[in-house]
Amino acid sequence: MNQSVPTSAEITILVVDDHASVLSGTVNILQQQYPNAEIFTAQTAEDAQAQVHQQKLDLVVLDLSIPEKLRDQAQISTGIQLLRTMMQEHAALNIVVQSAHVKSLIRLKPAINTHEGGFTIADKSLSMQEMLTKVDWALQGLMFTPKEMRTGLEVKPEWLEVLNFAFLEGLQDRAIAESMNISERTVRNYWTKVQDALGVYPEEGINMRIQTEIRAREEGLID
Amino acid sequence: MALIGGVILVRLLGLLQNLEWAALDYGLKLRLPEPVDERIVIVGINEGDIQALQSYPISDRDLADLLEQLQAYRPQVIGVDIFRDLPVEPGHTELSKVFKNNSNIIAIERILPGRSGFTVSAPPNLPDEQVGFVDAVLDADGFLRRSLLGASNLQGKFRFSFTMRIAETYLQDQGIFLTNGILDPEAMRFRAKELHRFQPHTGGYIRADAAGNQILLNFRSGPRPFRQVSLRDIQTRSVNPEWLRDRIVLIGVTALSQKDLINTAAISGMTPGLVYGVEVQAHAISQIISTVLDNRPLLTTWPDVWEYIWIILWGSVGLVLGRLSPSPTKHFSVIIILGIALIGFSYGCLLLGLWIPLVPALIAFGLNSIALYAFHLYDQGLKARIQDRQMVIEKTFDALHNGPLQTLSALLRQTQDQDGSMLQLNQNLQTLNQELRVVYEDVRQELQDQDRQFTLGRDLRLDLKSPLHEILYEVYAYTVQRNFPCFQTLKVKVVTFEPLDSRRLNFENKRDLCRFLEETLCNVGKHAEGVTRLTIVCGQSKNLNFIRVEDNGISHSTIPSDPNSTHQKGRGTQQALTLAQHLQGSFQRYSSAANGTICEIIWPIQKPWFWQR
Incomplete structure (x- = not known):
């Protein structure tokens, strides 16, 4: 990706x-x-x-x-x-x-x-x-x-919402944007922010969304 | 202010008395000569007269002859400033007769033992109206500056001085009578001229002996204030009769050998500091009749309160000056100009008969303006040196930054682009890089203004001028990394730090808010057992600012739902409550739905909020 x-x-x-x-x-x-x-x-x-x-x-x-x-x-x-x-x-x-x-x-x-x-x-x-x-x-x-620059795992409430919609409810970015009443662009921005917090970066052969889900579950951000 | 207080204290201790007297004497001496007071003539028995008489003291007969001769000129009053308590034969009966037959002749007595230890009676059988005492009050430095008008003798009987008797008799003949004062019933008064009694703290005097009725002596200035003739001039009738007719004639000894001398520094004359007793009497009589008849001013002073206000005023002028003036040349010019103005003003006052405290005012002014200025210069020097050092530090870092650090960066890049063999070197260089920068940061932060900082731990100082939410974020970021037991289980922090409207907050408020957040987070670290999630919201809604910290740990310490209800409030809670009060807001701590604790402080913004750049 x-x-x-x-x-x-x-x-x-x-x-x-x-x-x-x-x-x-x-x-x-x-x-x-x-x-x-x-x-x-x-x-x-x-x-x-x-x-x-x-x-x-x-x-x-x-x-x-x-x-x-x-x-x-x-x-x-x-x-x-x-x-x-x-x-x-x-x-x-x-x-x-x-x-x-x-x-x-x-x-x-x-x-x-x-x-x-x-x-x-x-x-x-x-x-x-x-x-x-x-x-x-x-x-x-x-x-x-x-x-x-980081103090362990630190997130903003709206990033958590994005994770919940995506991995608990299986929504796509557009649907998330509608649910949260924000633009799709902003949703993508939240993704990159939470990925930075979880230490997920673009790498050859890595699916970032899946990698994000794995890390988020590890850290207990989603149940 | 301490300096002004010091000057006043020194004055009250009487340590400035001599200086103030000297200033007064000098000022009086500097006055322009006044015209001769023709109302008074001194018949001085001088060395030549004594030699011609071939005897001393002058015999009663010679004195009686002299008085008879003088009476022929029809003077108004004759004062005999020569003791005649005992007969000096020959001619005692003749003299007694002259005294008795002429009520315009005033004789002298000494009513108090004084230094000599003896009193001296008046010539026998004279009515009180023809007798006045010649006792004098000298100041601690031995100089005469006061004139006694009346006093009680050893028997407690009130007596008039020779001065007063003559002045009274002279003025009486002009239809002016002695009465009591209006402002001060104990003072003496001729018409509207009240002779203000000398008080223990009059002018520069401190706890002076003000017994009896005294006034300050305003010597008549000039080398020849009175006409003076000798005994022989009278005997040989070589004196213009006009000089004597209707005048006050004072007979006294004006021979240095006879020691009837008084010390004074206020008169410039042939023998500096010394005048004959009869001359002093002439001055004292002259000042009274001149004020009544010619409006010549007597020597007066301000009330004590005014004197001290004057001193404080000049001290304050010095104080202000000491802080204001920029360059030394300017500063000292201003000091000198103001100093001269003060001296000039005081001199002007003295010419009008007002003795104001020049010396203490000058000292208070000088000390404050010079000492404070010296301090100011020293302080500026210190500041300049600190600034210089700051510059050196900045330059040092510049040099570090522009030189070695750049080279180092380049080196780091080069070595990293090589293969792994250089890894060790690269790591060392990285360390060196950090170390160099840390040196600079440390030194610089040390120098920054401490007032506008919030200090966290030992090495993090926050600039309270930065946006408040940024400062609070740094407080949070630092505190959650501290080594508290409950932070071990902490997995995720959900944080929102949005701009707060801090326009009405001062540095102290901001510092307290930082302290509040730090304290709250420390409490979580210490008490929130098993906490996994920490939620911090700092922001504003409508017209309120708020900071809320929520944890999901189990707190064992009992937390009251209302922090006001317990009297066992912790120090932190107490501080938070005080802070909330200062900000006209509220502080709450309560249990959350998830068994955790919520701490919250809310305060109004007051003004409509808009983001300011």
């Missing part, structure tokens, strides 16, 4: 990093992977904010330690604030956060949990291939957070 985004897709990406060398490195890798992609860059929070407003972006790759303006001090809090506003204003934006400061993201968990777009976290020290995987997942609208 791996539905990778085709590498030939015509997508727009914004890469935010205050280090020119890292920036060009990331841009190179992304350009190689997605030759048809249009890639923008920003080195400050201010610039990134402006670009997110101006154009319709498919993906933002964001380093958390950035300055507000040029010549300002690079600070994680600046990146956190930028991320917070981006999620508030563009609920469907796909985001990859590049940072080693996973702990400082914990406070944004309530916002990340309600974010409708893809959201993945890629440590800067990840291998290139893993990084590209996280980019791909984000473009798919999936959610990935590393273990350090």
